Amino acid sequence: MAIGFITVASPQTPGPSQPLPFSHRTHAGDLKLQCKMCHQDPGAGETMTIAAPSTCMQCHSAIKKDSPAIRKLAAFASEGKQVPWTPVYQLPDFVHFSHKTHLDAGAACSDCHGPVATRDVLSKEGDISMGGCMNCHRQKNVSIDCTFCHDQLN
Template sequence: MREAASTQTSRQVAPSPPQQPIPFSHKMHAGNLQLQCKGCHPNPDPGEMMRIAPPSTCMACHSAIKTDSPAVQKLAAFAKEDREIRWARVYEIPAYVYFSHRAHSESGNTCAECHGQVAEREQLYREGDITMGGCMNCHREKKASLDCSYCHEPR
């Protein structure tokens, strides 16, 4: 487990990164190469979820870059067979919560506000607080709605 800086005076232990089917460095792609999040994470209608690009998107670069890498060769096999890679989820919002990545993005929020400093991470782990308390704190800071029905369907 890693230590993550906390907004409190003590330090918290962050969860270990989940094992992924293919190694992927966000530090290299988002950090060093400065690729934008939305290039690999499209947001199709209606905009609730960000997706992970198919292997064919990765191969736009990797058909010529690091082709001798076993990880890229595995990626190429997925692309050739038009198969989806089953990435391990780092963040998952409960089904009873309405959340729109598009609405949050369009209102000026950045990916880092919820997902942490992804561009500095070789492997991702749950860094941002996506609990109800974390969301409520952010809504208070940004003066967004605190009404229950804003994120939860009325029962």
């Protein structure tokens, strides 16, 4: 269940270019694959992972195996390398953030990342600015003290 939402910026903002034309609309939308098949928050849940090419090859060793994009994917898989995806969402180091805390509190992926499963290309359409964080914290009566999200700033 979603616990609220934050301002969603214009979905027209172009996303970064990616090494392969991966589409969330195809995989999470049409094929209805769960987010957690490809994104997990191990350990303290600070950082979400992106599945290794070997996970993709469960399907792509057969599906579209002759397309140029899938050949490229298969080459990363056989070298045991991750695809060098370009990050879409990134906070500066001086901000504390944990996926696990937020997911445990009932936040949905779409609260911060928008309607991912309908997008062919991801862009930073969810608002992870300080104001975006604060809006939801105010709504949920969660602290907005500076030191909640930052160490001593000076």
